Amino acid sequence: MNHDHINDEEGGVSRRKVLECMTWVGTGVLWTVSGGVPRSLGLVDAAKAAEPAGLTFLQISDSHVGFDKPANPNALGTLEEAINKVKALQAKPAFMIHTGDISHLSKASEFDDADRIIGQAKLDVHYVPGEHDFLDEEVKLYKERYGKGTRGPGYYSFDANGVHFIGLVNVVDLKAGGLGNLGAEQLEWLDDDLKGKSKSTPIVLFAHIPLWTVYPQWGWGTDDSARALEYLKGFGSVTVLNGHIHQVMQKVEGNVTFHTARSTAFPQPAPGTAPSPGPMKVEASRLRSLLGITSVNFKQGEQRLAVIDTPLQG
Numbered sequence: 001m002n003h004d005h006i007n008d009e010e011g012g013v014s015r016r017k018v019l020e021c022m023t024w025v026g027t028g029v030l031w032t033v034s035g036g037v038p039r040s041l042g043l044v045d046a047a048k049a050a051e052p053a054g055l056t057f058l059q060i061s062d063s064h065v066g067f068d069k070p071a072n073p074n075a076l077g078t079l080e081e082a083i084n085k086v087k088a089l090q091a092k093p094a095f096m097i098h099t100g101d102i103s104h105l106s107k108a109s110e111f112d113d114a115d116r117i118i119g120q121a122k123l124d125v126h127y128v129p130g131e132h133d134f135l136d137e138e139v140k141l142y143k144e145r146y147g148k149g150t151r152g153p154g155y156y157s158f159d160a161n162g163v164h165f166i167g168l169v170n171v172v173d174l175k176a177g178g179l180g181n182l183g184a185e186q187l188e189w190l191d192d193d194l195k196g197k198s199k200s201t202p203i204v205l206f207a208h209i210p211l212w213t214v215y216p217q218w219g220w221g222t223d224d225s226a227r228a229l230e231y232l233k234g235f236g237s238v239t240v241l242n243g244h245i246h247q248v249m250q251k252v253e254g255n256v257t258f259h260t261a262r263s264t265a266f267p268q269p270a271p272g273t274a275p276s277p278g279p280m281k282v283e284a285s286r287l288r289s290l291l292g293i294t295s296v297n298f299k300q301g302e303q304r305l306a307v308i309d310t311p312l313q314g
Contacts, residue, residue: 054299055161058086058096058123059206061243061294062263064132065114066104071279072287075104075265079117081312082264082293086121093295094160096123099243099261100130100171100208106141115145129154130208130244131171131178155186157193163298164197166190168207170222178219180209182228191231202237202298202305210242212251212258215271220245229256239296239305245277247290248309259307262292288313 060082067075086096098118103110118125127146134142134153143154150156150167157166168190170180182190197203205211211228213221222228232238238256246263247270266279267290274280282290292311 054297055163056091056093056295056297057160058093059099059241059261059294059296060086060096060118060264061099061208061261062101062130062246062265063098063114063118064101064104064263064265065117066107066110067265067279069266069279071266071281076113076117078288078291078312079114079264080120081288082291083117083121085293085310085312086123089295093123096121096125097165097167097206097241098125098127099206099241100128101132101243101263102127102130102142104132104265106133106135108141111141111145126158126165126167126206127154128167128169128207129171131174134171151189152186155189161298163202163204165204165206166193168205168211168228170207170209170211170225174219175223177216179216180207180211180219180222180225182222182224187224187227187231190228194231197235199234200236202239203232203235204239204241204296204305205232206241208242209244210258210260211240212253214245214249214260218271218277220271220277229253232256237305239307241294241296245271250307257305259294261294262290262309262311264291264293264312267291 063079064075065079072078086093096118102114129142129146147154153169153172155167155169157164159165168182168186170182173181173183175181205228207222209222210220211222211225215221232255235255240256240258242258242260243263245260246266246268247260248262249260251258267282267287268277269280289311292309295308295310297306
């Protein structure tokens with residue numbers, strides 16, 4: 001599923017058609033996914049009026065605790081604002097997923113601050129690391145805090161309300177240009193983990209770097225994601241949640257829906273609209289409209305996932 005190398009003659013889809021299928025999700029829109037096809041149900045405020053049934057969980061990403069540059073001099077403060085949004089939800093989610101870059105420089109004090117703020121939500125949190133979480137010399141601070149019971153650098157799976165969740169690590173041994181990499185050992189584990197699972201089981205994969213090729217020139221993709229996604233063929237409902245690019249993008253490819261989350265720290269430019277990726281400074285009045293959290297709901301028996309992206313403001 002490396003879209004740069006798929007063409008119509010091979011029975012796939014061209015890069016042009018793939019780009020046409022990308023959907024920039026508007027602020028506060030509720031999406032449902034049924035049979036791999038998303039449809040908009042309306043604005044988030046209207047969606048919030050209905051009490052969600054079934055399993056609801058949250059995704060936050062790219063907190064970058066310790067970041068203090070002009071793009072956001074107080075990343076810890078905006079993380080706290082995000083957690084306050086979580087605490088204000090009428091229906092308590094089952095748990096939270098954090099898709100990496102908890103810290104900015106992998107310092108113990110940054111992880112301490114993140115744990116203190118995120119802990120205020122009083123939810124179980126399932127983490128995967130971002131590349132900023134693996135910067136300490138012995139690469140052990142993340143593993144000591146969040147890696148218990150995981151394999152290798154931190155991959156694992158668990159089940160909740162009939163959904164199978166798989167946390168993957170693609171920030172070790174980055175490839176040319178910063179592309180993510182899963183590696184042979186983790187891919188073998190993933191193949192084994194999925195064996196014996198009913199094809200009707202909804203699957204949720206989550207990892208830091210997108211598992212689809214968003215913009216390889218900036219390293220926004222995973223070098224060996226095609227192999228991982230090959231193992232998911234035949235499953236009726238597959239949702240992939242990522243961070244890293246600090247903006248909401250969604251794409252559907254066959255049975256797989258890909259969704260990237262906003263950061264709670266700072267925005268990044270849209271693919272190809274700047275010389276390089278990185279923290280993007282915007283007017284202070286706009287910053288919180290570009291940061292936020294994601295809520296996902298699954299109702300047993302319907303195989304549908306509803307995704308709500310909520311900005312901190314607006």
